[in-house]
Amino acid sequence: MSKLVVVSAGLSVPSSTRLLADRLAQATAGRTGAGIQVIEVRDLAVEIAHNFTNGFAGRDLAAAQQAVAEADGLIVVTPVFSASYSGLFKAFFDVLDQGALDGKPVLIAATGGSARHSLVLDHALRPLFSYLKAVVVPTGVYAASEDWGAEGLPERVERAAGQLAALMAGPARLPAARTAQEDDPAVVRVGELETVPFEQALQALRRPS
Amino acid sequence: MTMQFGIFSVGDVTTDPTTGRTPSERERIKAMVAIALKAEEVGLDVFATGEHHNPPFVPSSPTTMLGYIAARTKTLTLSTSTTLITTNDPVKIAEDYAMLQHLADGRVDLMMGRGNTGPVYPWFGQDIREGINLAIENYALLRRLWREDVVNWEGKFRTPLQGFTSTPRPMDDVPPFVWHGSIRSPEIAEQAAYYGDGFFHNNIFWPSDHTRRMVEFYRTRFAHYGHGRPEQAIVGLGGQVFMRKNSQDAVREFRPYFDNAPVYGHGPSLEEFTRETPLTVGSPQEVIERTLSFREVAGDYQRQLFLMDHAGLPLKTVLEQLDILGEEVVPVLREEFAKGRPADVPDAPTHASLVAADEAAKAAAAAGTDAGAGAGTTAGASTTDDKEKETAR
Numbered sequence: 001m002s003k004l005v006v007v008s009a010g011l012s013v014p015s016s017t018r019l020l021a022d023r024l025a026q027a028t029a030g031r032t033g034a035g036i037q038v039i040e041v042r043d044l045a046v047e048i049a050h051n052f053t054n055g056f057a058g059r060d061l062a063a064a065q066q067a068v069a070e071a072d073g074l075i076v077v078t079p080v081f082s083a084s085y086s087g088l089f090k091a092f093f094d095v096l097d098q099g100a101l102d103g104k105p106v107l108i109a110a111t112g113g114s115a116r117h118s119l120v121l122d123h124a125l126r127p128l129f130s131y132l133k134a135v136v137v138p139t140g141v142y143a144a145s146e147d148w149g150a151e152g153l154p155e156r157v158e159r160a161a162g163q164l165a166a167l168m169a170g171p172a173r174l175p176a177a178r179t180a181q182e183d184d185p186a187v188v189r190v191g192e193l194e195t196v197p198f199e200q201a202l203q204a205l206r207r208p209s
Numbered sequence: 210m211t212m213q214f215g216i217f218s219v220g221d222v223t224t225d226p227t228t229g230r231t232p233s234e235r236e237r238i239k240a241m242v243a244i245a246l247k248a249e250e251v252g253l254d255v256f257a258t259g260e261h262h263n264p265p266f267v268p269s270s271p272t273t274m275l276g277y278i279a280a281r282t283k284t285l286t287l288s289t290s291t292t293l294i295t296t297n298d299p300v301k302i303a304e305d306y307a308m309l310q311h312l313a314d315g316r317v318d319l320m321m322g323r324g325n326t327g328p329v330y331p332w333f334g335q336d337i338r339e340g341i342n343l344a345i346e347n348y349a350l351l352r353r354l355w356r357e358d359v360v361n362w363e364g365k366f367r368t369p370l371q372g373f374t375s376t377p378r379p380m381d382d383v384p385p386f387v388w389h390g391s392i393r394s395p396e397i398a399e400q401a402a403y404y405g406d407g408f409f410h411n412n413i414f415w416p417s418d419h420t421r422r423m424v425e426f427y428r429t430r431f432a433h434y435g436h437g438r439p440e441q442a443i444v445g446l447g448g449q450v451f452m453r454k455n456s457q458d459a460v461r462e463f464r465p466y467f468d469n470a471p472v473y474g475h476g477p478s479l480e481e482f483t484r485e486t487p488l489t490v491g492s493p494q495e496v497i498e499r500t501l502s503f504r505e506v507a508g509d510y511q512r513q514l515f516l517m518d519h520a521g522l523p524l525k526t527v528l529e530q531l532d533i534l535g536e537e538v539v540p541v542l543r544e545e546f547a548k549g550r551p552a553d554v555p556d557a558p559t560h561a562s563l564v565a566a567d568e569a570a571k572a573a574a575a576a577g578t579d580a581g582a583g584a585g586t587t588a589g590a591s592t593t594d595d596k597e598k599e600t601a602r
Contacts, residue, residue: 049476050476050477050481053473053475053476053477054414054473054476054477054482055414055415056414056415056416056419056485058485188399188430190395190425190426190429190430191422191425191426192422193395193398193422193423193426194395195395195396195398195399196396197399198345198399198400198402198403199403201341201342201345201396201399201400202345202349204342205342205345205346205364205365
């Protein structure tokens with residue numbers, strides 16, 4: 001069974017961010033049969049802050065990071081704060097291991113008080129996940145308060161979920177840099193750590209640059 | 210002696226949060242010397258100084274400091290934590306530490322590191338993105354400078370050398386032992402394993418699982434390169450402790466230093482930090498138990514260094530801590546770590562042991578030539594392998 005991981009950065013309980021996250025997750029799982037794991041970034045807030053000061057992840061944060069790394073697809077949802085994603089949402093992705101999102105299908109979504117911030121998807125979230133080398137689903141979903149009592153949101157949810165499901169299943173799934181290295185017989189691996197054999201590293205320096 | 214115990218200093222100038230007093234650079238430099246002398250006095254084996262090139266750190270010139278300490282000590286091994294193999298000229302490292310080795314009668318080894326201050330690279334004309342490659346190339350050159358009388362060399366990062374002899378030659382033609390320190394780069398563990406050098410994991414800010422993975426990587430690769438079995442690899446670990454007779458007194462006294470420390474202050478609580486990392490604040494007995502547990506993470510190892518002079522602790526307190534460490538903790542650790550330690554797990558290399566291994570290797574090689582067959586002796590086996598590899602290249 002494929003794995004769908006949802007990162008929801010809502011702060012209140014219940015939160016409309018989580019509500020949107022759940023609807024996107026259900027719609028995606030309905031098409032892929034994927035198992036869903038939800039990460040509430042709020043619950044990791046203190047460990048994330050400590051990760052910045054300490055340099056290492058606490059137990060719950062490490063488990064969340066591993067879930068993200070192992071996911072076949074990701075749904076990320078943030079409330080809009082000061083014309084962008086929330087600081088806590090960004091902080092979660094700041095402390096992820098480098099390359100964790102390489103080639104991974106990601107559906108971006110956001111919630112806000114009014115429709116005036118809907119372009120946050122394309123001005124803030126899309127560049128962030130492009131930088132992280134994720135494959136961002138063409139349709140992002142923005143839900144303002146008014147959308148919860150209006151037409152249109154379910155269709156956008158379905159369209160985005162369909163695109164994510166296609167990326168998760170389809171041939172469009174890009175190999176991540178890591179996968180490429182796993183196929184390289186020259187790479188030395190002990191437990192979770194790997195590197196190129198020393199002779200090879202030394203040789204690389206002898207080649208004229 | 211089975212294991213070596215000692216201290217390593219970062220050399221930071223930090224305000225004492227309980228008094229608001231900041232020592233001058235001169236005071237801090239003299240304090241580092243006093244701490245090193247105390248280490249020998251209380252029976253510790255090693256003093257290692259950091260190397261930094263920016264405030265608030267004072268030790269930019271390790272061999273000057275270690276040379277001075279060498280003159281005032283008899284038994285202490287002088288080391289570094291770490292020597293910047295990335296931004297120092299390997300030629301100067303070869304010269305400086307060979308000079309120190311003679312002055313200190315062989316009581317010298319080094320720990321190579323890449324440094325963690327970004328601007329140091331450009332300040333010394335290097336590029337941080339080449340950090341690993343600088344460590345690999347510079348160290349390869351350093352090894353040759355210490356082992357070959359005349360070196361012709363050309364590389365990617367440094368001016369070529371034609372007919373260069375690094376002076377003075379290493380004492381007894383045996384270079385100082387080298388450790389490689391790295392917190393999270395398997396490339397460096399691989400380098401240490403390749404040469405059969407020591408690997409030091411400065412675990413003081415890291416959960417034990419991470420240390421376990423790094424040490425296991427090094428041990429596995431050490432065996433792969435034919436230096437011995439994984440259990441025979443040369444491993445060092447860090448630690449940081451604060452002790453009082455009663456655990457509660459230690460916690461009460463250390464808490465303001467912890468809460469305001471530049472490195473971990475204003476982050477997780479003292480309790481969380483002591484649970485997740487090797488930091489131990491409590492009675493000498495608690496420090497003993499915690500330190501002994503490192504063996505479960507890293508296996509039988511060779512060198513344990515404690516960070517004692519940090520977070521703005523005043524010199525007087527640090528010296529008291531060293532008294533407790535030397536009198537109550539390390540003697541018990543020596544005894545307990547020796548229990549159940551397999552006889553073929555090597556001691557931490559010293560100049561004397563390296564000279565002996567070198568002579569054994571030469572004798573074996575001579576016997577081998579005479580008899581026309583390899584004389585397989587166990588003594589200094591790893592050094593033999595090392596030498597062969599070196600000449601083969």
